[in-house]
Amino acid sequence: MVIVSTCTGLRGFLQFGNISYGIEPLESSIGFEHVIYQVEPKKGDALLYAAKDMELRDLKYNIQSIKQPKAVTLESLAIVLVQLLSLSMGIAYDNVSECHCGVSICVMNPEAIINCNYSHHTSQKFVGMDSWKKEKIATVDRLVLLQEDVAQTTEVFNNIHTAPLSVCFIPHSHPSTKAFARDRQTDSRVKAKGEVCRISSGDCDVTEYCNGSSAVCEEDFYVHDGHPCGGEWVCVKGSCKDGKQQCRDLFGYGLCWTFFGNATSHLTPRTTGTMVHGHKGVQFQNWAKTYGCCPEMYYQPTSVEEVREVLTLARQQNKRVKVVGGGHSPSDIACTDGFMIHMGKMNRVLQVDKEKKQVTVEAGILLTDLHPQLDKYGLAMSNLGAVSDVTIAGVIGSGTHNTGVKHGILATQVVALTLMTADGAVLECSESSNADVFQAARVHLGCLGVILTVTLQCVPQFHLQETSFPSTLKEVLDNLDSHLKKSEYFRFHWFPHSENVNIIYQDHTNKAPSSASNWFWDYAIGFYLLEFLLWISTYLPCLVGWINRFFFWLLFNHKKESSNLSHKIFTYECRFKQHVQDWAIPREKTKEALLELKAMLEAHPNVVAHFPVEVRFTRSDEILLSPCFQRDSCYMNIIMYRPYGKDVPRLDYWLAYETIMKKFGGRPHWAKAHSCTRKDFEKMYPAFQKFCEIREKLDPTGMFLNSYLEKVFY
Incomplete structure (x- = not known):
């Protein structure tokens, strides 16, 4: 058993035949050096679980390269160590047919390693590790060994590498020669009963011994499938594997299981293609912590197929x-007590299509990660x-906008875009394919299905100056x-309970x-x-007007300029948790x-409004439920x-604002809180019925x- 960490090194026990060794990283080492020491096993059958009842600091040791016979190179020693560590971690062997001497040598292929000349090991780069899904261990060319164990440990390594462990005869010939194959068939010098012929590869395997009468090792036995081997990992055909591999190997693609990673993990049977991992007990909250939910799962x-599995399970x-x-x-637009993806x-x-300036991305990419790409x-x-x-x-999906009369x-x-519907079908949508669904x-x-990919029409990179x-x-x-x-991107901020406005221009530069x-100021x-x-104003609401005027005077009463890449000017840090409403009205109704x-706030001094009221402008479009539709x-x-x-009192302000917005033909931002129902939307959106159909x-x-x-559709 070995615990692997790229930060601290290898830590655990190695078993070579009937001898157990501990391995630990050397304290204060900067060269990935390790200590290997022989440990005495506890009484019992499992040598692998030997106990270390001493401290490394109490033992004498020196630093030196491993002494090995001239015929065995450091590369060969490293290969054996990597194989044994890998097998202990449940890593399978590489495909024999893909590993050839002089062409490519796969580290996790023992036959290729044994049958190739040693010159191949030093002249060829080792490839493969095809089954190694964990982080790879770097080849170690120096180890720290206890002085008294150097010779014995070297002998163990040498014996492991120069004779195949799956036979019970003593060959005359070297394993790299053709004569070795003949000896394997004809040699009658059988090893003594009880000698190891196949070492256990880990918790899920057992060591086999020669029976004293046959030149062939016993059948390769392993711990029964399903036996736990650590955490949620279980034994599968002699290897310790995770639940996903267990599903595929034991039950097949038609009868899989789902791991639910809560405090009391359990398996739930289902009948879908592969494995998708779910969690119970997750509490979701939006960024402002104003809305939240506890989804059942x-x-x-990580893939389209896993999305399909969730939808299949939901059906x-x-x-x-x-x-x-x-x-x-x-708002609560993303909340559910069912399944959350x-x-x-x-x-x-x-x-990336450089010629068309179009970029296709997966639906879950954050814009903050997309910009540098x-x-x-x-x-x-x-x-x-x-x-x-x-x-x-x-x-x-929520109709997010910015500002600019030339921009939608x-x-x-x-x-x-591509969309997976409730039945698991994937639709490719554009103006020329599934055009109605596209609009x-x-x-x-979030009510038509799961968006999988989005293709964006981009423009050449540009800089903006903000004034x-x-x-x-x-x-x-x-x-x-x-x-x-x-200004191409013009907006302004009004400070309620005052005449003050901060105007913002953003233009190419x-x-x-x-x-x-x-x-200090920011x-x-x-x-x-x-x-x-x-x-303080939550206890003295009359202060809000003064705060608005005071901070305008402190922060916004003078001209400011800055310039940068467009995405660094468009976006800014949102510092305060907040409640917001945002409605779109016909541009000609702005004033x-x-x-x-403003008149409503002046007529009702008990209704207070924080700064700012942000005013932005957007071009019309033909998207069915866009607040800017036509x-x-x-x-x-x-x-x-x-x-x-x-929380601060806001209900009176909210209702008065909504009343004014409805009066002027407003449509609420879909991502933000509002009190509208289907009757309201039928009046607001000429294409509302078409969207409902x-x-x-798509989701009957x-x-x-x-x-x-x-509330929107019923």
């Missing part, structure tokens, strides 16, 4: 399924939201069209990266002091709606912070629904 699939058990990504949605392990960039190819997304710790499937919501950058799935709400400066609400509303024309950030004042004052919101839109985002996790066709049993979506 929590899955993190068999009549369970609902929700997919979650970065968990940033400030987290796509974080399906996060690869699959294809695009940088490598000189590409970028044309627009981004404020947060990048979100998955691409979640970004498009982020889903408009999607040119193709629905670009803002899918912010103070203004007033009257000025920005009176000159709104002028501001929209001046060739300037070198620069930053206006300052820890964190000491803009976060720590602000949070403390907001916490009326914002002035009415109209240029203005988004108005309101916010209430949670200082030190404390597509959803019912409602597998992908939850309480949030039931």
